[in-house]
Amino acid sequence: RHRFWETQPVGQFKDLGDASLPEGPIEQPITLSDVRPDTYTLPALYEWSTCDVDNDATAAEVYTLLANNYVEDDDNMFRFNYSKEFLRWALRPPGYFKAWHIGVRVKANKKLVAFITGVPARIRAGNEVVRMAEVNFLCVHKKLRSKRLAPVLIKEVTRRVHREDMWQAAYTAGVVLPTPIATCQYWHRSLNPKKLIDVGFSRLGARMTMSRTIRLYKLPPLPATPGFRNMEFRDVPAVTALLRDYLSRFVVAPDLDEKDVEHWLLPREDVVDSFLVESPDSHEITDFCSFYTLPSLILNNATYSNLKAAYSFYNVATKTPLLQLMNDALIVAKQKGYDVFNALDVMENESFLKDLKFGPGDGMLHYYLYNYRLKHALKPSELGLVLL
Ligand code: MYA
Ligand code: JJ1
Numbered sequence: 001r002h003r004f005w006e007t008q009p010v011g012q013f014k015d016l017g018d019a020s021l022p023e024g025p026i027e028q029p030i031t032l033s034d035v036r037p038d039t040y041t042l043p044a045l046y047e048w049s050t051c052d053v054d055n056d057a058t059a060a061e062v063y064t065l066l067a068n069n070y071v072e073d074d075d076n077m078f079r080f081n082y083s084k085e086f087l088r089w090a091l092r093p094p095g096y097f098k099a100w101h102i103g104v105r106v107k108a109n110k111k112l113v114a115f116i117t118g119v120p121a122r123i124r125a126g127n128e129v130v131r132m133a134e135v136n137f138l139c140v141h142k143k144l145r146s147k148r149l150a151p152v153l154i155k156e157v158t159r160r161v162h163r164e165d166m167w168q169a170a171y172t173a174g175v176v177l178p179t180p181i182a183t184c185q186y187w188h189r190s191l192n193p194k195k196l197i198d199v200g201f202s203r204l205g206a207r208m209t210m211s212r213t214i215r216l217y218k219l220p221p222l223p224a225t226p227g228f229r230n231m232e233f234r235d236v237p238a239v240t241a242l243l244r245d246y247l248s249r250f251v252v253a254p255d256l257d258e259k260d261v262e263h264w265l266l267p268r269e270d271v272v273d274s275f276l277v278e279s280p281d282s283h284e285i286t287d288f289c290s291f292y293t294l295p296s297l298i299l300n301n302a303t304y305s306n307l308k309a310a311y312s313f314y315n316v317a318t319k320t321p322l323l324q325l326m327n328d329a330l331i332v333a334k335q336k337g338y339d340v341f342n343a344l345d346v347m348e349n350e351s352f353l354k355d356l357k358f359g360p361g362d363g364m365l366h367y368y369l370y371n372y373r374l375k376h377a378l379k380p381s382e383l384g385l386v387l388l
Helices: 056-069 084-091 149-162 193-198 210-216 233-247 258-265 322-335
Strands: 046-050 078-080 101-106 112-125 128-140 168-173 182-190 228-230 252-254 272-278 285-293 296-298 309-312 340-344 359-370
Touching: 046 112, 056 078, 056 084, 056 112, 056 128, 084 112, 084 128, 101 149, 112 149, 112 168, 128 149, 193 210, 233 258, 233 272, 233 285, 258 272, 272 322, 285 322, 309 322, 322 340
Parallel strands: 128 168, 309 340
Antiparallel strands: 046 101, 078 296, 101 112, 112 128, 112 252, 168 359, 182 340, 182 359, 228 272, 272 285, 285 309
16 A cells, blocks of 8 residues: 555554553664665656755745745645745754755756655654654656655665764655554635635625624734733743643654754744743733744635645743634734734634634545654644744
């Protein structure tokens, strides 16, 4: 069934439910000097090319490859449209390795035709904090599909991760592979219902008119929580403390330090937005919410070509009710011109999704670990990890 994945150190379908298998690494690391020093072999017309996304021309090539060939919904109506600035943010966290940003080019004309990336992270699984690669942006040009290039890309990123003495990875995909540690659902909250309906992202509900629908999704003009404001650099220590404490509740979650929080959560225009609640009296930071910006190309519409989507990232409520905090996040997203606010059913998100008029999407997101076994699959609410 899975000629490639059956050869890899990942949980296999035949072992599902076998709780006698131990939790932890599936295979032991080999001696670093025994890791293959040379790249895997590509078909003769292609060559490896490490992509420096700090270089504008290279970032533009990566942007274009993904904009034309990356993930689409089931009906091929929308395609993720990660911006160059987003890619720079996603690929250059603290301690990143240039060599983990891997391209494949056509030898003859140097055209970029495939891509895969890893970034380092500390991920806690149960009580163990493990240094892992987060693998993302696996993409093969549409004209080169089904030629078994993806397994070569995956083996090459694995080799480069091993060269840095890391032996585990975390990744997500819309497809089912051996074997998910969790299966999550996307939920969507309309902010601009007329446009969403016009482009086929959503439908007019039964017995609903357009004006009733617009009224249903209407939001107040300003956040309701006193002391709700943008996160700033000076907030990094307080936000780190809040997040670390919160994420400790989940079975799988990132282990974030102040440098990570500065990188991943300090606001960057059109990339990541973060807000917190500072108690007007005590000046204590009690609550936090964030979303990242990932537009989609609209593939066949005469009026619109881009859908501006916000994706819920990390949220922590200790004083403000989570429902109110997330309603404030919807209000600021609406103000900033987003068409839709998306969220997975991870962490405590289920507690607000229905009340805040999110509806279930047609897409699922499966979470995976490479070379790390968990005894049991997780419920989405046991997952404290959001990948980009
Ligand atoms: S998920 C996003 C993936 N990208 C897209 O969906 C974009 C649009 N699609 C494409 O570009 C291509 O269809 C891709 C496959 C490139 C996806 N993850 O070359 P093939 C297996 C893992 O003939 P193609 C993301 O970025 C498939 O089951 N494996 O197929 C996270 C089959 O293997 P098997 C996948 O369609 C990526 C084999 O590839 C995926 O031309 C995490 C077929 O290869 C997928 N999304 O190309 C990667 N899709 O026969 C794993 C298909 O066994 C990282 N396949 O079923 C693992 C950790 C590595 C580091 C470890 C460190 C220690
Ligand atoms: O965006 C998604 N689905 C939308 C559009 C569906 C268009 C037809 N296929 C959707 N819309 C309904 C919204 C509606 C709003 C009012 C309330 C009721 C709901 O369902 C889906 C997620 O649901 N997105 C995708 O399919 C994109 C791919 C998801 C897999 C991602 C792989 C990740 C890559 C790893 O890094």
